[in-house]
Amino acid sequence: MEKYRICGGKPLVGTVDISGAKNAVLPILAAVVLTKEVCCIENIPNISDVSLSLDILSSLGAKIRRLDSHTLEIDPSHLVTHVVPHDLSQHMRASYYYLGSLLGRFGVARSSLPGGCNFGVRPIDLHLKGFRALGAEVPDLPDNGMIEVKANGELVGNSVYLDQVSVGATVNIMLAAVRAKGLTVIENAAKEPHIVDLANFLNSMGADVRGAGTDVIKIRGVDYLRGANYSIIPDQIEAGTYMAAAVATRGNVLVRGVIPKHLESITAKLEEMGATVEELEDEDAIRVSCDKPLRHCTVKTMPHPGFPTDMQPQIAVLLALAEGTSFLTENIWDNRFKYLSELRRMGADVTVNGNTAVFQGVAQLKGAPVRANDLRAGAAMVIAGLSAKGVTIVDDICYIERGYEDIVEKLQALGADIERIYVAPSTAQAM
Numbered sequence: 072m073e074k075y076r077i078c079g080g081k082p083l084v085g086t087v088d089i090s091g092a093k094n095a096v097l098p099i100l101a102a103v104v105l106t107k108e109v110c111c112i113e114n115i116p117n118i119s120d121v122s123l124s125l126d127i128l129s130s131l132g133a134k135i136r137r138l139d140s141h142t143l144e145i146d147p148s149h150l151v152t153h154v155v156p157h158d159l160s161q162h163m164r165a166s167y168y169y170l171g172s173l174l175g176r177f178g179v180a181r182s183s184l185p186g187g188c189n190f191g192v193r194p195i196d197l198h199l200k201g202f203r204a205l206g207a208e209v210p211d212l213p214d215n216g217m218i219e220v221k222a223n224g225e226l227v228g229n230s231v232y233l234d235q236v237s238v239g240a241t242v243n244i245m246l247a248a249v250r251a252k253g254l255t256v257i258e259n260a261a262k263e264p265h266i267v268d269l270a271n272f273l274n275s276m277g278a279d280v281r282g283a284g285t286d287v288i289k290i291r292g293v294d295y296l297r298g299a300n301y302s303i304i305p306d307q308i309e310a311g312t313y314m315a316a317a318v319a320t321r322g323n324v325l326v327r328g329v330i331p332k333h334l335e336s337i338t339a340k341l342e343e344m345g346a347t348v349e350e351l352e353d354e355d356a357i358r359v360s361c362d363k364p365l366r367h368c369t370v371k372t373m374p375h376p377g378f379p380t381d382m383q384p385q386i387a388v389l390l391a392l393a394e395g396t397s398f399l400t401e402n403i404w405d406n407r408f409k410y411l412s413e414l415r416r417m418g419a420d421v422t423v424n425g426n427t428a429v430f431q432g433v434a435q436l437k438g439a440p441v442r443a444n445d446l447r448a449g450a451a452m453v454i455a456g457l458s459a460k461g462v463t464i465v466d467d468i469c470y471i472e473r474g475y476e477d478i479v480e481k482l483q484a485l486g487a488d489i490e491r492i493y494v495a496p497s498t499a500q501a502m
């Protein structure tokens with residue numbers, strides 16, 4: 072099995088180019104089925120979640136042609152089914168976006184109920200509440216692990232209040248509502264940059280979506296959506312991950328191809344801890360450096376524009392290395408601290424009290440064999456390994472490669488001593 076081998080203690084220095092945003096491209100690929108015309112999507116990151124979404128598109132009957140390493144032409148004119156295959160949808164929660172877009176295309180959609188993940192229960196009650204509000208029939212219970220949503224006639228616009236800010240529910244309701252009859256209003260909507268990106272893509276297809284990026288999104292249904300050419304926004308979480316790695320290794324890194332405004336909450340926290348972050352507006356780039364001890368601070372994850380929960384494990388590594396006592400509160404997920412047991416194996420001094428982790432900073436972490444609990448926890452293990460003294464072996468790297476394009480190559484270009492190694496299963500336990 073493949074692992075990462077990291078020899079830590081080297082400052083990251085150089086330039087890293089940020090790829091397209093995973094959490095923007097997944098809704099946009101699902102949205103392609105809303106039209107019968109060809110779409111050309113640029114700046115698609117080469118990550119396994121995208122590969123899986125493309126497999127779903129192919130299984131539905133879409134034809135996909137690669138124009139270059141990050142550009143695809145997708146022809147959804149001859150879809151053959153409204154059913155997302157279980158063997159594909161079970162591997163990625165975001166496959167449930169096809170419920171909204173297939174409901175919008177065909178008036179019926181069927182997919183497997185998404186499983187949980189490594190940081191707690193992840194219900195979809197708000198997604199289903201939205202579909203019901205638009206007039207779709209939604210069963211109370213799944214049948215054989217699958218869920219089918221069906222419009223009686225056509226979907227009709229309605230107001231939907233999201234009891235909790237939910238990116239997925241906001242996306243799914245947008246995807247179903249763009250073809251519904253009349254006006255849909257989503258209240259308490261998610262405001263993440265990827266919500267705005269989806270709205271921009273839908274509007275480029277001829278939809279009428281207003282207010283994305285605020286907590287009230289208004290969608291006036293249209294009869295027809297045309298094909299569109301679109302370029303995905305840069306990944307704010309990938310950028311934030313490299314920013315945190317630059318600070319953890321006391322390096323100096325130019326993070327290129329970003330939208331600085333999307334990084335404001337991350338920049339603010341890194342500066343509060345003593346890093347220097349310089350926004351080079353004309354270059355769509357930011358330079359992150361840190362050459363002094365990190366200051367303790369308090370971090371609370373919140374929906375955008377607050378500090379993103381998807382940066383929680385990454386910033387935890389910095390808090391573990393900051394002088395004094397730091398507090399990290401997770402307000403989005405009910406159990407997103409599992410990775411801390413791995414960080415403790417590297418010498419972190421941290422205790423968890425409810426949804427708050429309390430860190431007593433240590434001078435340096437020590438390399439150790441660790442595993443990736445999930446995508447962002449895995450990224451945090453890489454950051455910890457890059458900063459630690461000695462060798463760190465990261466297992467379960469498949470999680471990391473779901474959302475980070477060419478992470479080994481990008482880090483090597485920054486001077487990191489990291490390599491992908493193959494460990495035969497028999498010896499894996501011994502490592």
Ligand code: EPZ
Pocket residue numbers: 093094097164165192193194195196197198199235236237238239240261380381403404405446447474
């Ligand atoms: C998206 O997940 C992201 N995934 C997650 O990123 C991210 O952590 C999350 O948004 C929050 O920003 C993708 O975009 C593919 P939510 P999602 O619905 O949509 C509760 C990553 O690392 N909730 O905003 O599943 C839920 O339990 C991934 O890239 C309900 O109660 O998250 C959570 O507490 C990890 N009922 C909160 O809302 C629902 O129907 C926010 O969840 C839906 C959600």
